Amino acid sequence: MNVTLCSVPVEPPGTIPKRKRSEGQMGIDPRIAITSLNYWATKNGFQACKFYDIDMLYPTDEEVEKYFKENQADVVGLSAIVSTSYMQVKRLAKIIKSVNKNTLIVCGGYLTAAANTILKKTEVDVCVVGNGEIAWAGILKITKEHLKTERRKLDIDKLLEIKGIAVLDENKNLKFNGYGQTLPSSHMSFPDFEYLKSGLQGKDKSLQNYFRPFWMNEVFAMDSRSYEKNRKPMMMCIFTAKGCVARCTFCQRGAKGYITYDLSKMETYLKHVIDNYNVGFIYVDDEDFGSNKKYSYQVAELFHKYNLLWWCCGVRCTSIVEADVIHYKKNGCCGLKFGIESGSQTMLDIMEKKFKVDDIKKAIFACYNNGLYSPPVGFMLGMPGECLQTVRESGKLLGEIGAEIGVSPGLIFKVIDIVHAVPFVGTPLYEYGKQLGLIGQSADEEEKYIELTSYAEYYKRYYINFSGAPISEIVFWDMLLWLEATRTFEKLTKNQSLNKEWEKKFKIAAKVHAYNPHVKSKQKKINVFGSAKKKENIAFSNYFITNFLKRHIVFNRIVAKLPRFLVDPIVRYLLYFEFLIQKNFFKDKHHLHTISGTSKKMNSKIRIRYEEIDPAKTTQKDRSLRTIVEKKMKELNRSEQEKTLSTLTAGP
Numbered sequence: 001m002n003v004t005l006c007s008v009p010v011e012p013p014g015t016i017p018k019r020k021r022s023e024g025q026m027g028i029d030p031r032i033a034i035t036s037l038n039y040w041a042t043k044n045g046f047q048a049c050k051f052y053d054i055d056m057l058y059p060t061d062e063e064v065e066k067y068f069k070e071n072q073a074d075v076v077g078l079s080a081i082v083s084t085s086y087m088q089v090k091r092l093a094k095i096i097k098s099v100n101k102n103t104l105i106v107c108g109g110y111l112t113a114a115a116n117t118i119l120k121k122t123e124v125d126v127c128v129v130g131n132g133e134i135a136w137a138g139i140l141k142i143t144k145e146h147l148k149t150e151r152r153k154l155d156i157d158k159l160l161e162i163k164g165i166a167v168l169d170e171n172k173n174l175k176f177n178g179y180g181q182t183l184p185s186s187h188m189s190f191p192d193f194e195y196l197k198s199g200l201q202g203k204d205k206s207l208q209n210y211f212r213p214f215w216m217n218e219v220f221a222m223d224s225r226s227y228e229k230n231r232k233p234m235m236m237c238i239f240t241a242k243g244c245v246a247r248c249t250f251c252q253r254g255a256k257g258y259i260t261y262d263l264s265k266m267e268t269y270l271k272h273v274i275d276n277y278n279v280g281f282i283y284v285d286d287e288d289f290g291s292n293k294k295y296s297y298q299v300a301e302l303f304h305k306y307n308l309l310w311w312c313c314g315v316r317c318t319s320i321v322e323a324d325v326i327h328y329k330k331n332g333c334c335g336l337k338f339g340i341e342s343g344s345q346t347m348l349d350i351m352e353k354k355f356k357v358d359d360i361k362k363a364i365f366a367c368y369n370n371g372l373y374s375p376p377v378g379f380m381l382g383m384p385g386e387c388l389q390t391v392r393e394s395g396k397l398l399g400e401i402g403a404e405i406g407v408s409p410g411l412i413f414k415v416i417d418i419v420h421a422v423p424f425v426g427t428p429l430y431e432y433g434k435q436l437g438l439i440g441q442s443a444d445e446e447e448k449y450i451e452l453t454s455y456a457e458y459y460k461r462y463y464i465n466f467s468g469a470p471i472s473e474i475v476f477w478d479m480l481l482w483l484e485a486t487r488t489f490e491k492l493t494k495n496q497s498l499n500k501e502w503e504k505k506f507k508i509a510a511k512v513h514a515y516n517p518h519v520k521s522k523q524k525k526i527n528v529f530g531s532a533k534k535k536e537n538i539a540f541s542n543y544f545i546t547n548f549l550k551r552h553i554v555f556n557r558i559v560a561k562l563p564r565f566l567v568d569p570i571v572r573y574l575l576y577f578e579f580l581i582q583k584n585f586f587k588d589k590h591h592l593h594t595i596s597g598t599s600k601k602m603n604s605k606i607r608i609r610y611e612e613i614d615p616a617k618t619t620q621k622d623r624s625l626r627t628i629v630e631k632k633m634k635e636l637n638r639s640e641q642e643k644t645l646s647t648l649t650a651g652p
Contacts, residue, residue: 001144003046004073005034007055007199008080008109012087012454025515027212028056029237029285030191033079033109033132034199039189040133046140049077051199054092056206061095067201068099075143077136078124080109083252083424086118086447087454093123104143108132110252113426113648114450115166116174120443126159127166130179130652133187138162166648176644179652188242188261190269193276211236214281218415218509219311219335219373226309226334232280236273240266240299244288246316248341249352249625250383252424253651258288260295263302270306284312290319297327304331311335313377317363318355325370335373338363341380343397344390346613349623350383357397361404368405373505375415381477382421384432384466384608384625391477395484402485403492406499407506409485410555414510418478420463422453428626429466431650435606435632438464438597465597468607472576474595479546479571482554490560545578606632626650 031053038049052067059067068076076096080089093105107118108128115127128135142158156175159165164180193207200206211234214220220235243258244251273279282303289312290296303310309332317338328336340360342348348355367374379394402409423430423439433439439449452462465474549571553559559567583594613623621627633646 002073003075004050005077006052008078008085009055009088010084013091025216028209035191037136044137053199064095075104078107080111083111084454086450090122097123117443117446119168121447128164130164131182133183134181135162135164218512221512222505222508223334232278234278235281236279237283237285241286245291249428252426282308282310286314289315300328300331313337317359320363322366325366329372337377343394347390350625352624378417385613386467391480392484395481396488398485399488402489407502411506415513426651428629428650432629437603463595471595475575475579476572486560545574
């Protein structure tokens with residue numbers, strides 16, 4: 001049986017020639033899903049799957065067609081790790097079917113929470129939802145027994161005996177039997193680089209895209225230990241665990257639970273990458289590092305054993321106390337980044353973060369008090385219930401953090417981003433958007449939305465108005481956050497001297513953060529004391545008014561002393577004026593911003609009211625968007641098909 005696994009690009013067709021993501025600062029994460037699927041297939045008696053690394057190679061339609069003509073596959077697995085890959089899945093499935101209509105096409109990854117749309121609007125035959133290894137082996141077994149039949153006539157009942165399968169029945173109704181099973185820890189595998197090389201079609205140099213010089217990362221660039229003579233120079237990503245103990249309502253995760261890797265396998269893997277790829281720096285890309293404290297300590301000690309410096313971006317602030325920070329730093333840690341999202345307790349509860357604002361401060365201050373870099377990674381605006389007050393609370397938190405560590409919000413701004421909540425399939429936020437009437441219920445309507453968000457650059461500028469707030473208010477939120485941060489910082493610091501050491505480090509971090517390898521491709525090493533191309537990370541515009549406000553107003557200490565009633569309306573309506581100009585006169589998708597939804601367009605029975613999230617009147621669990629959505633769904637008279645769709649789109 002001929003089986004092929006394919007990585008799927010993030011961007012839609014037509015944008016590939018312009019894309020150079022593989023040249024980015026962080027490199028590409030090793031393809032855990034691909035290698036794990038292949039490992040489990042061989043473990044169950046099947047031959048090794050062929051691999052076609054479409055995401056790395058960016059082949060044309062003609063090249064993809066040629067590949068599948070030469071490699072007549074019985075089964076093709078499309079690994080769509082992120083939901084923005086929909087248009088690529090549709091494109092690839094069409095090409096594959098045009099070559100061989102009997103090829104069984106299986107799609108897996110976070111995108112498959114939209115299985116109803118994928119199965120009805122593309123040439124994909126089966127979707128795997130959640131963890132895919134066990135389901136993948138089951139599909140291969142059934143396919144092997146039906147090689148001489150048309151794939152669409154596979155025994156659906158047999159398929160549905162496998163957990164994680166979504167398929168259409170003969171009446172084109174969706175059948176889904178729950179999220180896929182997770183492999184036990186003993187069978188969790190690390191990336192096989194020789195196998196990954198096989199997918200590059202002879203372009204072996206592309207394998208270097210998994211590695212980067214340490215100086216291209218801000219965390220390592222500012223740490224003096226990075227420049228020790230005996231240290232190997234390359235950085236790579238590694239996963240030490242799979243899953244997360246949290247269930248944030250905006251987060252697209254296809255499975256429950258938290259599973260650690262076998263430490264002896266990890267040690268073997270580390271030896272291999274150190275010896276073969278000159279690795280001396282590790283970027284830990286876990287979703288939830290530190291929740292299993294004993295295990296995380298062992299991981300840190302293992303890194304230290306091999307003289308590796310490391311940092312981690314996926315840490316819950318409730319998983320870290322000062323003793324942990326001391327232990328991690330002693331064992332080579334250079335930084336910890338926490339997913340905080342908001343400084344408003346109301347918003348944190350809506351997101352189901354399950355921690356307090358004070359927990360955020362304690363974790364970040366524990367890091368800085370012990371010399372460990374820990375920027376407040378980013379703030380998420382626009383969740384249901386967001387308003388001027390909650391945005392001000394986020395700004396206040398940022399100002400308090402800046403005052404405590406002795407670094408101005410203007411400097412912190414250069415190393416963090418503000419994002420707006422995007423409803424991805426497989427999340428309560430997405431289901432809420434559908435029931436609110438802002439995302440279509442039918443496959444056609446859903447496809448229209450998913451296609452829109454498939455533009456990796458564009459979806460960041462497409463906002464659904466979950467709160468029903470005036471558009472003039474929404475475009476103001478970004479700047480309001482920074483205004484409040486500066487006001488709080490000025491109030492708390494006054495004539496207080498700032499931390500020169502951390503200021504210097506933040507300036508280095510800002511240079512590295514802004515470094516653009518596309519522009520300076522020939523530059524061997526970034527000059528952290530020189531200039532670098534600036535990134536713009538205020539959400540709504542790169543035009544004159546926004547730039548002026550950003551550079552001269554929101555971080556101005558004199559402006560910070562002026563009353564809100566004077567400053568805020570001026571800034572607000574200047575931004576709204578610029579937004580209207582962009583909306584009506586600029587059609588370039590790279591710059592066009594769209595805000596969909598008003599209170600009039602929303603389903604009044606579904607819309608969240610303030611009293612439902614008022615901390616004074618409800619419990620923390622009651623204020624979770626998940627709880628609110630589930631409660632409202634019970635009040636609706638829904639068909640079994642609608643219930644099945646909700647199970648998918650709302651996540652596990």
